[in-house]
Amino acid sequence: xxxxxxxxxNRFFSGKKVNRxxxxxxxxxxxxxxxxLMKAGMLTSHFTSLLVPLTSYIxxxxxxxxxxxFSGELSLGHAGFMGVGAFSAVIISGLLLPYVPNTTxxxxxxxxxxxxxxxxxxxxxxxxxxxxxxxxxxxxxxAFNQIIKTIINSIYLGxxxxxxxxxxxxxxxNLGEGAVTILKGPIGANGIKRISTFTAGFILILITxxxxxxxxxxxxxxxxxxxxxxxxxxxxxxxxxxxxxxEAFVISAALAGCAGALYGLNYxxxxxxKFDYNLSIMILVYVVLGGLGNIAGTIISTVIxxxxxxxxxxxxxxxxxxxxxxxxxxxxxxNNSWFKVQYYKISKRIRKKMRExxxxxx
Amino acid sequence: xxxxxFLITGLSxxxxxxxxxxxxxxxxxxxxxLNFAHGDIIMVGAYIAYFAMGKYNLPSFVAVMAxxxxxxxxxxxxxxxxxxxxxxxxxxxVLITAIGVSYFLQNGAQLLWSSAPKMFTSxxxxxxxxxxxxxxxxxxxxxxTIVVTLLIMVGLTLFxxxxxxxxxxxxxxxxKDTARLMGINVDTTISITFAIGSGLAAVAAALYASAYQSIxxxxxxxxxxxxxxxxxxxxxxxxxxxxxxxxxxxxxxxxVKGYLTTQLSDAFVFGILIIILLVKPxxxxxxxxxxxx
Amino acid sequence: MTKMVTYPSGAIVPERDLGYTPVLxxxxxxxxxxxxxxxxxxxxxxxKTEIAGLIGPNGAGKTTVFNLLTKxxxxxxxxxxxxxxxxxxxxxxxxxxxxxxxxxxxxxxFNNLSVEDNVKVAMGKSYSYSTxxxxxxxxxxxxxxxxxHERALELLRIFDMQNLAETAAGNLPYGAQRRLEIIRALASxxxxxxxxxxxxxxxxxxxxxxxxxxxxxxxxxxxxxxxxEHDMKLVMGICEGIAVLNYGRIIAKGTPEQIKSNxxxxxxxxxxxxxx
Numbered sequence: 001x002x003x004x005x006x007x008x009x010n011r012f013f014s015g016k017k018v019n020r021x022x023x024x025x026x027x028x029x030x031x032x033x034x035x036x037l038m039k040a041g042m043l044t045s046h047f048t049s050l051l052v053p054l055t056s057y058i059x060x061x062x063x064x065x066x067x068x069x070f071s072g073e074l075s076l077g078h079a080g081f082m083g084v085g086a087f088s089a090v091i092i093s094g095l096l097l098p099y100v101p102n103t104t105x106x107x108x109x110x111x112x113x114x115x116x117x118x119x120x121x122x123x124x125x126x127x128x129x130x131x132x133x134x135x136x137x138x139x140x141x142x143a144f145n146q147i148i149k150t151i152i153n154s155i156y157l158g159x160x161x162x163x164x165x166x167x168x169x170x171x172x173x174n175l176g177e178g179a180v181t182i183l184k185g186p187i188g189a190n191g192i193k194r195i196s197t198f199t200a201g202f203i204l205i206l207i208t209x210x211x212x213x214x215x216x217x218x219x220x221x222x223x224x225x226x227x228x229x230x231x232x233x234x235x236x237x238x239x240x241x242x243x244x245x246x247e248a249f250v251i252s253a254a255l256a257g258c259a260g261a262l263y264g265l266n267y268x269x270x271x272x273x274k275f276d277y278n279l280s281i282m283i284l285v286y287v288v289l290g291g292l293g294n295i296a297g298t299i300i301s302t303v304i305x306x307x308x309x310x311x312x313x314x315x316x317x318x319x320x321x322x323x324x325x326x327x328x329x330x331x332x333x334x335n336n337s338w339f340k341v342q343y344y345k346i347s348k349r350i351r352k353k354m355r356e357x358x359x360x361x362x
Numbered sequence: 363x364x365x366x367x368f369l370i371t372g373l374s375x376x377x378x379x380x381x382x383x384x385x386x387x388x389x390x391x392x393x394x395x396l397n398f399a400h401g402d403i404i405m406v407g408a409y410i411a412y413f414a415m416g417k418y419n420l421p422s423f424v425a426v427m428a429x430x431x432x433x434x435x436x437x438x439x440x441x442x443x444x445x446x447x448x449x450x451x452x453x454x455x456v457l458i459t460a461i462g463v464s465y466f467l468q469n470g471a472q473l474l475w476s477s478a479p480k481m482f483t484s485x486x487x488x489x490x491x492x493x494x495x496x497x498x499x500x501x502x503x504x505x506x507t508i509v510v511t512l513l514i515m516v517g518l519t520l521f522x523x524x525x526x527x528x529x530x531x532x533x534x535x536x537x538k539d540t541a542r543l544m545g546i547n548v549d550t551t552i553s554i555t556f557a558i559g560s561g562l563a564a565v566a567a568a569l570y571a572s573a574y575q576s577i578x579x580x581x582x583x584x585x586x587x588x589x590x591x592x593x594x595x596x597x598x599x600x601x602x603x604x605x606x607x608x609x610x611x612x613x614x615x616x617x618v619k620g621y622l623t624t625q626l627s628d629a630f631v632f633g634i635l636i637i638i639l640l641v642k643p644x645x646x647x648x649x650x651x652x653x654x655x
Numbered sequence: 656m657t658k659m660v661t662y663p664s665g666a667i668v669p670e671r672d673l674g675y676t677p678v679l680x681x682x683x684x685x686x687x688x689x690x691x692x693x694x695x696x697x698x699x700x701x702x703k704t705e706i707a708g709l710i711g712p713n714g715a716g717k718t719t720v721f722n723l724l725t726k727x728x729x730x731x732x733x734x735x736x737x738x739x740x741x742x743x744x745x746x747x748x749x750x751x752x753x754x755x756x757x758x759x760x761x762x763x764x765f766n767n768l769s770v771e772d773n774v775k776v777a778m779g780k781s782y783s784y785s786t787x788x789x790x791x792x793x794x795x796x797x798x799x800x801x802x803x804h805e806r807a808l809e810l811l812r813i814f815d816m817q818n819l820a821e822t823a824a825g826n827l828p829y830g831a832q833r834r835l836e837i838i839r840a841l842a843s844x845x846x847x848x849x850x851x852x853x854x855x856x857x858x859x860x861x862x863x864x865x866x867x868x869x870x871x872x873x874x875x876x877x878x879x880x881x882x883x884e885h886d887m888k889l890v891m892g893i894c895e896g897i898a899v900l901n902y903g904r905i906i907a908k909g910t911p912e913q914i915k916s917n918x919x920x921x922x923x924x925x926x927x928x929x930x931x
Contacts, residue, residue, distance in 0.1 A: 074454065128640050135396055139594045140639055143632035150629040169625055211790050218789025218796060219782050226765040226776040232655055233763035236725060237777035237843045238751035247786055281461055288458045320469040327462035328444055335451040655727050655759065
């Protein structure tokens with residue numbers, strides 16, 4: 001018995017592995033709880049409608065933490081990748097509708113397609129952007145976000161019995177028999193077949209956790225963090241900093257694209273304007289409040305910060321003001337030296353007590 | 363002739379960007395923070411001017427001065443309450459706080475003044491000058507905006523290079539600890555910088571709102587982002603850079619809208635920013651910081 | 656004392672390294688910053704297993720030489736041959752892969768990574784599993800991670816740091832950080848190890864230990880070591896060949912005995928005797 005506990009402890013709760021275990025447990029527990037509550041009919045339809053977007057935001061927040069927390073690059077443009085993923089998925093799903101009636105299969109194909117397209121965008125954007133540093137990188141990612149949004153805003157795409165038609169800026173589609181328009185410029189897409197499910201979101205989070213944790217605890221993960229900690233030293237031991245940062249960025253973009261696919265296929269209408277820098281900033285807030293490089297923290301903060309304002313709707317207009325005040329308050333408190341000292345003292349006392357307990361037991 | 367027309371419109375729009383960008387760049391230079399709430403100060407400025415003119419019937423100059431005063435105070439208060447306690451912590455925390463302030467101002471404005479847009483009467487008579495047999499129409503507002511911006515730029519340059527406070531500002535931008543050792547009151551200097559930046563935002567607000575003649579609680583976000591882009595384009599932290607970046611951005615935006623496409627103009631503006639940064643990674647007039655090994 | 660022999664070019668190397676390609680040949684190396692010449696006409700040959708010293712007053716350009724050798728700066732003039740290989744087209748990364756590793760005067764560790772991970776980061780040459788292999792945990796991942804773990808601990812044992820493997824590098828005391836930097840550099844399997852003031856901030860006992868360890872490293876790994884140091888006891892104690900730099904130029908080269916009695920060196924360090 002003691003051996004089993006020891007093994008469990010080493011495998012799941014030793015040192016840096018705690019965060020990973022907590023993340024998986026949180027996600028699985030949350031999923032099971034929601035399913036039970038749903039089956040018991042205890043969730044309002046409004047709350048239920050928040051679940052898929054929530055899973056989607058958790059995925060993109062983890063993806064952004066890979067870029068900002070682990071790779072140390074401030075990206076203000078991840079909503080752009082999410083948008084690319086969302087609209088790629090909508091297009092793929094729309095085009096495949098007659099051929100792949102199975103919704104699960106279509107969702108999987110759409111998501112893989114979205115991951116591919118957004119990782120391609122990640123590479124195209126990452127190659128020039130990652131040469132820049134600090135706040136310059138931040139503004140350029142924001143610029144790319146706006147460019148992506150503007151471009152999606154100007155795409156018209158549809159098909160008829162004769163094939164696919166696409167036009168930019170002006171709607172020049174001339175569709176004949178069997179016409180279906182998928183994208184309508186600034187109006188975006190409507191009549192999307194909603195095929196995302198909460199379970200799909202749950203599985204996507206698990207995959208995201210697997211990818212990010214396994215990456216972080218492998219040689220590339222160490223390289224990514226080494227480049228963040230000291231670029232010059234990393235180069236001096238033979239790490240190609242630009243390549244490593246690019247890899248992290250592309251993986252992050254691919255995951256953001258998956259999140260977008262899940263999000264996009266959850267609504268019957270979708271406008272490109274949704275994916276502007278305001279969304280990027282919202283997700284950045286989740287990441288920073290959850291803790292840079294802290295994935296379990298990211299999950300918790302995303303759940304709280306997304307669900308809370310939605311549940312405070314009764315406060316109406318005061319809702320976002322309160323959110324703003326809470327945000328500023330949290331930043332001021334967590335960075336307050338007096339609070340930090342108190343926290344340190346308390347945690348030290350707890351640790352001491354635990355040691356004493358251990359000593360007494362032995 | 364159309365080109366000249368676009369050029370003047372562009373310079374006028376660029377002048378507004380330049381004024382905002384100057385505020386951005388000064389605050390960045392000294393506090394090393396991306397002040398995301400800067401755009402919302404513009405919005406507040408526009409509303410103050412609107413009420414001063416509409417409700418209290420003040421002359422436009424007085425209204426703008428009132429708006430400058432309120433924004434200056436607002437800037438200092440925000441800095442003292444929200445940013446000052448975070449001066450020694452990671453810049454990301456400050457960024458998030460600035461985002462919080464931005465949310466606060468936007469939603470506060472929505473609460474106080476409703477989200478419905480309001481008609482803004484131009485602070486300058488809406489007359490025009492016709493040149494070349496009427497082929498070229500220049501509004502008074504355009505001329506006024508360009509002139510005001512030039513005056514601000516000259517005045518600010520003199521202030522920063524000649525005055526004692528200006529020198530203190532430059533010293534703090536370079537190295538706060540050393541500046542403190544030299545007897546400079548760093549806190550006051552930073553507050554003054556925020557005050558100037560916010561005051562400039564109020565001037566820009568009046569000019570911007572006069573051009574678009576409509577104000578709403580989200581008014582600040584687009585000029586805020588554009589000015590931010592302008593500041594980076596010129597080399598963030600550099601005042602001539604912000605001026606140049608603002609003008610360039612305004613002209614490019616207007617030319618693209620005039621000759622190519624309105625819908626994709628933002629893509630062009632941001633695309634040019636990216637291209638310039640790739641060629642000159644610290645902006646047109648920015649200084650490159652090289653880490654010593 | 657090592658017997659030093661002179662090449663026809665005037666360069667000296669330890670006798671045991673004769674017949675091997677020198678690990679480093681710097682020829683007429685120079686760099687200008689703007690109009691300022693920081694290093695000029697730098698010529699140096701380091702034998703395959705030599706411990707070489709680079710000394711000189713503050714601001715003489717010693718660290719600049721290291722930055723040139725590791726390609727942090729691209730030289731304005733001259734050639735660097737690393738184990739006979741021309742490095743003129745190489746980046747810092749290539750130079751490391753070609754066999755040069757260094758420590759830094761102002762310590763540069765990966766502060767948030769554990770001591771063990773700091774060492775593992777430098778072992779890039781030893782892994783072949785891909786990013787995807789790491790994510791899906793291929794058999795190769797497990798095998799190479801196990802090997803990396805073993806080798807990291809082995810390297811840490813040189814300085815008796817294996818018990819600190821889990822500690823975050825940023826939390827180590829100063830001396831341990833310096834030692835970790837040396838281990839990290841060694842982990843990249845260099846042919847030439849550059850140490851920038853390895854004994855800075857160490858007490859005499861620690862310095863003595865460091866001297867023993869540098870010799871141990873050289874003997875065990877059969878590599879050359881070149882060091883910048885102000886502690887003359889260390890330099891004179893372990894260096895076989897010494898070059899003295901002043902105002903970016905080499906003013907003297909030779910064995911410790913020759914350097915000690917060289918009037919130009921004495922002048923560079925102590926200044927000219929005005930009465931004399």
